[in-house]
Amino acid sequence: xxxxxxxxxxxxxxxxxxxxxxxxxxxxxxxxxxxxxxxxxxxxxxxxxxxxxxxxxxxxxxxxxxxxxxxxxxxxxxxxxxxxxxxxxxxxxxxxxxxxxxxxxxxxxxxxxxxxxxxxxxxxxxxxxxxxxxxxxxxxxxxxxxxxxxxxxxxxxxxxxxxxxxxxxxxxxxxxxxxxxxxxxxxxxxxxxxxxxxxxxxxxxxxxxx
Amino acid sequence: xxxxxxxxxxxxxxxxxxxxxxxxxxxxxxxxxxxxxxxxxxxxxxxxxxxxxxxxxxxxxxxxxxxxxxxxxxxxxxxxxxxxxxxxxxxxxxxxxxxxxxxxxxxxxxxxxxxxxxxxxxxxxxxxxxxxxxxxxxxxxxxxxxxxxxxxxxxxxxxxxxxxxxxxxxxxxxxxxxxxxxxxxxxxxxxxxxxxxxxxxxxxxxxxxx
Numbered sequence: 001x002x003x004x005x006x007x008x009x010x011x012x013x014x015x016x017x018x019x020x021x022x023x024x025x026x027x028x029x030x031x032x033x034x035x036x037x038x039x040x041x042x043x044x045x046x047x048x049x050x051x052x053x054x055x056x057x058x059x060x061x062x063x064x065x066x067x068x069x070x071x072x073x074x075x076x077x078x079x080x081x082x083x084x085x086x087x088x089x090x091x092x093x094x095x096x097x098x099x100x101x102x103x104x105x106x107x108x109x110x111x112x113x114x115x116x117x118x119x120x121x122x123x124x125x126x127x128x129x130x131x132x133x134x135x136x137x138x139x140x141x142x143x144x145x146x147x148x149x150x151x152x153x154x155x156x157x158x159x160x161x162x163x164x165x166x167x168x169x170x171x172x173x174x175x176x177x178x179x180x181x182x183x184x185x186x187x188x189x190x191x192x193x194x195x196x197x198x199x200x201x202x203x204x205x206x207x208x209x210x
Numbered sequence: 211x212x213x214x215x216x217x218x219x220x221x222x223x224x225x226x227x228x229x230x231x232x233x234x235x236x237x238x239x240x241x242x243x244x245x246x247x248x249x250x251x252x253x254x255x256x257x258x259x260x261x262x263x264x265x266x267x268x269x270x271x272x273x274x275x276x277x278x279x280x281x282x283x284x285x286x287x288x289x290x291x292x293x294x295x296x297x298x299x300x301x302x303x304x305x306x307x308x309x310x311x312x313x314x315x316x317x318x319x320x321x322x323x324x325x326x327x328x329x330x331x332x333x334x335x336x337x338x339x340x341x342x343x344x345x346x347x348x349x350x351x352x353x354x355x356x357x358x359x360x361x362x363x364x365x366x367x368x369x370x371x372x373x374x375x376x377x378x379x380x381x382x383x384x385x386x387x388x389x390x391x392x393x394x395x396x397x398x399x400x401x402x403x404x405x406x407x408x409x410x411x412x413x414x415x416x417x418x419x420x
Binding site for chain 1: 261264267303305309332
């Protein structure tokens, strides 16, 4: 390609709008924020939702402690201010992922109501789904998948949510799920169905019919 | 769905592997890291690349100062340590986006070589493309799209890269582009072609033929 004649051309690109992006992707960007006690099933549920969505050709991604605490938030601990900064950053990254057109599933205890509300405030209405994984404390403690409750009861882990640190339950979550006695698939399907009925994506079969 | 008979079921989900995700999306996750002076054309180029990719049904997303400095990195200034932390966080977010299967285009001056290398180190080989937007300083200063060089020369902006703060040029970038006298489309097409030849995605027409 020949260089332009003028050296004073305006070096201007154009932006892809959210609408164009979503039209191409066949889905709407959103954040699905799982909150609940340790052992309540947040990460497990989020990962199964991710899998079901992918099978329906909906692009989703899970943010959780595994991929955040080791890198982006490696400089943060579990003091109240560090927890708030942790959740602030998660909220910002989730918003960016949603802006990119993904359904971003976040799985963090996120015990403080104001922190969760701040994450919600980054998104337009209808694009933030708070899912309260409302599994009772005694069930979470019985599961104790990482042996953390045992350590918390023994006093070797300080500031442990539900034992020695507070958890502020959501007031008006988009969805509340008690996972006790239910299968992962059953709970995950309920989340997916909620997203579908809110128009975040069309089921694959519907898309084919368009 | 009936609850499972056993109350002691293992509450286990499954993970979507990167391979499964990429198969579904028809593209590979990667980071394309644009680096260069203020006014070199990084953001403009990244946004046009994003647009061309989207037209080919490849999902891409631009991270730049506009969407990072206002939120995630709102707590950071332009001191050397803040610049390093800024780029560290950008690198982490870009890695997450690439892990989600996106082609993440980052447009930051990112003046320090060690910071860029740290971002590269988060990605597997072949998934990080350093694009040196090698527009000469005098051209950048002539463009001065935000009037920043004028202020830097007047001394009202301290630590301005290229004037009063260093810029360390890439040693072995995957691509180097001098945008002077070229159109945005021409430069952007060169980037897209580089990504295509490295197997990050199939052109739409190729995909249809599969």
